[in-house]
Amino acid sequence: MKIKTVLFFxxxxxxxxxxxxxxKPFVVPKGWPKPTYDFSKNPLNENTIELGRTLFYEPMLSxxxxxxxxxxxxQYTAFTHVDHALSHGIxxxxxTRNSPALINLAWQQFFxxxxxxxxxxxxxxxPIANPVEMDENISNVVKITTLKTLPNAFLQxxxxxxxxxxxxxxxxxxxxxxxxxxxSKYDSVMRKEAVFTSQENNGYLLFKKNCASCHTEPLFxxxxxxxxxxxxxxxxxxxxxxxxxxNAKDSLKFKVPSLRNIEFSYPYMHDxxxxxxxxxxxxxxxxxxxxxxxxxxxxxxxxxxxxxxxDIVAFLLTLTDRSFLFNPNFxxxxxxxxxxxxxxxxxxxxTLTNIIKNxx
Ligand code: HEC
Ligand code: HEC
Numbered sequence: 001m002k003i004k005t006v007l008f009f010x011x012x013x014x015x016x017x018x019x020x021x022x023x024k025p026f027v028v029p030k031g032w033p034k035p036t037y038d039f040s041k042n043p044l045n046e047n048t049i050e051l052g053r054t055l056f057y058e059p060m061l062s063x064x065x066x067x068x069x070x071x072x073x074x075q076y077t078a079f080t081h082v083d084h085a086l087s088h089g090i091x092x093x094x095x096t097r098n099s100p101a102l103i104n105l106a107w108q109q110f111f112x113x114x115x116x117x118x119x120x121x122x123x124x125x126x127p128i129a130n131p132v133e134m135d136e137n138i139s140n141v142v143k144i145t146t147l148k149t150l151p152n153a154f155l156q157x158x159x160x161x162x163x164x165x166x167x168x169x170x171x172x173x174x175x176x177x178x179x180x181x182x183x184s185k186y187d188s189v190m191r192k193e194a195v196f197t198s199q200e201n202n203g204y205l206l207f208k209k210n211c212a213s214c215h216t217e218p219l220f221x222x223x224x225x226x227x228x229x230x231x232x233x234x235x236x237x238x239x240x241x242x243x244x245x246x247n248a249k250d251s252l253k254f255k256v257p258s259l260r261n262i263e264f265s266y267p268y269m270h271d272x273x274x275x276x277x278x279x280x281x282x283x284x285x286x287x288x289x290x291x292x293x294x295x296x297x298x299x300x301x302x303x304x305x306x307x308x309x310x311d312i313v314a315f316l317l318t319l320t321d322r323s324f325l326f327n328p329n330f331x332x333x334x335x336x337x338x339x340x341x342x343x344x345x346x347x348x349x350x351t352l353t354n355i356i357k358n359x360x
Pocket of ligand 2: 101210211212213214215225226227228230253254255257258259262265267268269270271284295296297298302312
């Protein structure tokens with residue numbers, strides 16, 4: 001009896017120690033709002049985050065086993081597509097929009113430039129299924145089980161070695177939720193650990209006056225859909241949020257993007273039309289179309305002379321966070337090199353509806 005009790009306590013201790021080793025509570029930077037993501041439905045765990053990271057860099061999620069999430073979301077450009085205005089996917093097919101930077105997604109309510117997706121856990125279905133991105137069927141993700149190390153990684157992450165669409169999506173979310181950027185010079189200044197130069201400070205004051213109503217601190221977005229007066233590209237004919245709601249009031253509105261790490265996430269806007277921040281500033285001062293669609297925050301023209309525009313750019317550069325861009329926890333996982341690539345057709349099938357019905 002006594003031995004049994006001791007064994008029971010030992011078992012509980014091991015279980016507890018395992019929990020301690022893997023649990024990873026989400027840390028909200030001081031003074032930041034509460035995240036919108038409901039972590040109670042997908043609690044962060046070191047093993048699951050690592051699995052998500054492996055999947056993020058795994059080209060077998062695409063039909064031809066060449067395109068991974070990271071192909072269009074590269075760490076060194078704040079998880080956007082290096083230097084492509086419109087995204088390039090499978091067989092170099094060109095999409096219709098610029099790949100957004102993936103930063104501070106835990107605070108985001110809507111995903112995609114038009115908010116077509118409203119939950120991070122289903123977001124990855126879109127690029128996987130998109131014929132010009134990865135062109136794969138989520139039911140086929142089971143083909144990744146042929147990678148030697150993955151069933152074990154699923155076992156460690158979810159206590160079940162069966163690879164399911166639901167667990168694949170949840171693991172991807174966990175990795176993406178860890179992509180938090182809060183260590184730029186701007187953040188150090190706010191924490192009173194550094195000071196702005198006088199040019200940066202002047203830029204900050206001008207930014208607060210002209211830009212912060214939409215690009216609101218500390219996330220540098222108010223998470224709303226707005227029109228910033230970009231003339232429509234008549235080949236793409238992208239009306240943004242209107243395409244989702246069919247409400248005329250939403251015509252030409254796009255999700256206000258965060259400006260963190262903006263130095264590296266060029267080209268800019270939903271169609272990547274501007275290569276440089278100086279072009280963006282020129283747009284806001286002289287290029288914005290004053291029509292019905294233009295959001296009220298921009299109805300009074302922004303007047304900035306050449307020096308003031310340079311000052312705003314100097315301030316925007318203080319949003320670069322090198323500890324994010326070069327964080328070794330976000331980079332290509334070394335264990336991918338050791339995976340054995342053997343592709344065979346799998347008979348298992350998980351349907352999209354099942355995933356959504358069961359879990360969300
Ligand atoms: C071919 C390029 C491409 C690939 C591959 C790709 N994406 Fe994307 N991603 C995009 C584009 C373009 C958008 C914006 C689409 C839109 O607005 O309609 C986007 C949007 C997103 C968003 C929404 C971000 C926001 O701020 O709204 C997330 C999250 C995301 N992708 C994650 C992923 C994941 C996870 C994968 C892998 C399963 C992936 N992407 C694969 C190009 C790609
Ligand atoms: C009415 C709200 C609003 C105001 C005010 C505003 N912006 Fe924007 N900004 C947006 C929207 C919406 C987008 C995305 C538009 C698109 O792609 O069609 C955007 C995009 C940007 C981008 C490109 C980001 C990317 O990832 O591609 C930059 C840079 C930017 N704004 C800087 C500024 C600056 C600097 C100011 C002040 C001079 C400013 N914005 C004022 C709403 C606003």
